[in-house]
Amino acid sequence: SIVLIILGEQISNAYVTAEGIRGNWSPEPVSVGDLFAGALLPGLLLVGLYILYQIAIAILKPSAAPALKPELQTPGSPSALRALLSALVPPVILIVAVLGSILMGIATATEAASVGAVGALLLGGKMRGGVTTFLVYAAGVSLFAILLLNHFYDFRIGAEGMNASGRRGLIFLVPLLLLTLAGMGASLWHLQKSGLLREVCKGTLEMTAMVFTILIGATIFSLVFRGLGGDSLVQEILTGLPGGTLGALIAVMAVIFVLGFFLDFVEISFVVVPIVAPVLLLMGINPVWLGVMIALNLQTSFLTPPFGFALFYLRGAAPKDITTGMIYKGVIPFVLIQLLALLLLALFPELATWLPSAIFGSNFKT
DSSP states (O other): OHHHHHHHHHHHHHHHHHHHHHTOSSOOOOOHHHHHHHHHHHHHHHHHHHHHHHHHHHHHOGGGSOOOOGGGOOTTOHHHHHHHHHHHHHHHHHHHHHHHHHHTTSSOHHHHHHHHHHHHHHHHHHHTTOSOHHHHHHHHHHHHHHHHHHHHSOOOEETTEEOHHHHHHHHHHHHHHHHHHHHHHHHHHHHHHHTHHHHHHHHHHHHHHHHHHHHHHHHHHHHHHHHTTHHHHHHHHHHTSTTHHHHHHHHHHHHHHHHTTTSOHHHIIIIIHHHHHHHHHHTTOOHHHHHHHHHHHHHGGGTSSSSOHHHHHHHHHSOTTSOHHHHHHHHHHHHHHHHHHHHHHHHOTHHHHHHHHHHHOOOOOO
């Protein structure tokens, strides 16, 4: 989701730039919600391809997917089912609440991100065993109810105070807000006692500092690059490639794929996308489709050595007898699956453009 949030801003700016060159000074904005909606079907397609691959491996090579050891099997055990549901259902509800609030128009991407942060905080308090399950679920339901109230009531305070609609909604808002704050306070207290809150805050601070440092550097680079006429050179190169729009798109996707071996998705999003996206959009490519294509391409950077972050995480969790070379070799089929999904998305743009059009009525001119 971080990829889509960052790309949403870059694609939106690129679309405004491209439409400005065309003489359209008030183009339809490209929102993060458009990209979230556009990425939903390709994401499900990618998950389906992963599942089919795992099923095929289990059938063709049973030794690669052995059954659970008999001593660990608990068939029909209510406690095992309860443990599975307890671990699986809350994160799924949180994901559905965040994405659902965006897709249903209840919340903006920023508001939905706050819902995700509070929901993760509540789940963290529950996982640490300090906060009761009832309080966690009650606070979570209250949080989602607050979003719904904000959608139907106007709580903004103007020069003359809150209007009648907002005052009526306060009857429901205040108790829900108090319940949410109670859950948050209890979770914060127990996470602080366990020492986890400090680690999370430190990691968040480091990530935020890294993103803003890259953003400042990328902005300076873009200004210098454009000042030296680099954007015109890139436009000449892409428009001069054989195959027209298709040739330019293939070239950009190939460059982003190769850069993913060595650069993080943040650097590529802030440095490369602002340079190439306006040119591709001027050539008539749908901005949502382009954004989802780039996001899916950047997804492979998590798996491609030598700097794939997912590979580093796996290296830290894998047993010592699993070598780094074995991990690199094992990730190849998954990279190929992602490239297959990228190819299918390129052949069928409606996978990315249909849902935003159906939900938000997005109809970007190409």
